[in-house]
Amino acid sequence: MTATTTTTRKVLLSGSRPTGRQHLGNYVGALAQWLELQDECECFFMIADWHALTNAYNDTSALPENIKNQVMDWLAVGLDPKKATIFVQSAVKEHAELALLLGMFTPLGLAERCTSWKDLVIEQGIEEMRTYGFLGYPVLQSADILIYRAEIVPVGKDQVEHIEKAVDIAEKVNSRYGEVFTIPKWRLSKSPVLLGNDGRKMSKSWNNTIQLSDSSDAMWEKMRVMVTDPARVRKTDPGDPEKCSVWAYHKVFTPAARHEEIVANCTSAGWGCMQCKKVLFEAVDGHFAPARERRADLEARPDAWKEIIFEGNRAARARARETMTVVREKLHLYQSNGWD
Numbered sequence: 001m002t003a004t005t006t007t008t009r010k011v012l013l014s015g016s017r018p019t020g021r022q023h024l025g026n027y028v029g030a031l032a033q034w035l036e037l038q039d040e041c042e043c044f045f046m047i048a049d050w051h052a053l054t055n056a057y058n059d060t061s062a063l064p065e066n067i068k069n070q071v072m073d074w075l076a077v078g079l080d081p082k083k084a085t086i087f088v089q090s091a092v093k094e095h096a097e098l099a100l101l102l103g104m105f106t107p108l109g110l111a112e113r114c115t116s117w118k119d120l121v122i123e124q125g126i127e128e129m130r131t132y133g134f135l136g137y138p139v140l141q142s143a144d145i146l147i148y149r150a151e152i153v154p155v156g157k158d159q160v161e162h163i164e165k166a167v168d169i170a171e172k173v174n175s176r177y178g179e180v181f182t183i184p185k186w187r188l189s190k191s192p193v194l195l196g197n198d199g200r201k202m203s204k205s206w207n208n209t210i211q212l213s214d215s216s217d218a219m220w221e222k223m224r225v226m227v228t229d230p231a232r233v234r235k236t237d238p239g240d241p242e243k244c245s246v247w248a249y250h251k252v253f254t255p256a257a258r259h260e261e262i263v264a265n266c267t268s269a270g271w272g273c274m275q276c277k278k279v280l281f282e283a284v285d286g287h288f289a290p291a292r293e294r295r296a297d298l299e300a301r302p303d304a305w306k307e308i309i310f311e312g313n314r315a316a317r318a319r320a321r322e323t324m325t326v327v328r329e330k331l332h333l334y335q336s337n338g339w340d
């Protein structure tokens, strides 16, 4: 028996850990591409709650709220449960079963050859991270991908190594037991980097993010204090957009027809940074107006997101079970006769 997929569209798996409200960096780095991909591929979008525990196992109390907020943010920006399967990882227990089996095929060296393991555990010596779960998270990630027979996994450059591990493990199993897994391919996301409003890397822990759920007023309050080209001390000083994080946002959100005007006014000191930020704010605020409407509609129906996730979990589980039936059969594992 081999696993079969009825769809003609390529299967795609992506996801993220529920660590808090989604922000503009998450939108540009992943969600904007997912919105296009959900029309092109058969998409599985996963709330990776088990992965959230790899570095936050000491306090999981925020998980339920984070999961809800992440689902709401995804739906608000336009992820469509009619087009894509949106689900919670821990609701599909087969991920854990497959991760356990893949672990048997994973040499320790392969697991240890992981940038975040080397960085946090070996170089920085963070003892809290020296756990079996953190060492094994690339194996769980491999299970996440292989269990849906995903052909495409969109990733940033730093994630490519994980997909390569999934390929290594899948090929090892296939070489011994026949065609068990579909071999996935990574697709590099060409996402621009947006800095936080303090000019540092955007991070929830630094409180420098602009969140998708922010009101118009809250967005403007965060944008008006954005760090700009440090050489523009006075309004009369000409600026260099390439040294300014506001310009990076303009390139994403402001219509291209206005880019020349922005550069000209910056480099000639034709306008001040506050005026430039107002142009940006109008573009961003307009971009997310439909998301605000969708969010208001979802908030008026408090159980709507749970129903969507319930259906997504059910669909994901069905696909995962198909794969696990094949895996158990190919690996000569115990097959339940339905009596136990």
Ligand code: SF4
Pocket (backbone or CB within 6 Å): 228, 229, 232, 239, 240, 241, 244, 245, 246, 247, 265, 266, 267, 271, 272, 273, 274, 276, 277
């Ligand atoms: S005018 Fe705009 S692009 Fe130029 S430094 Fe100010 S905020 Fe940045």
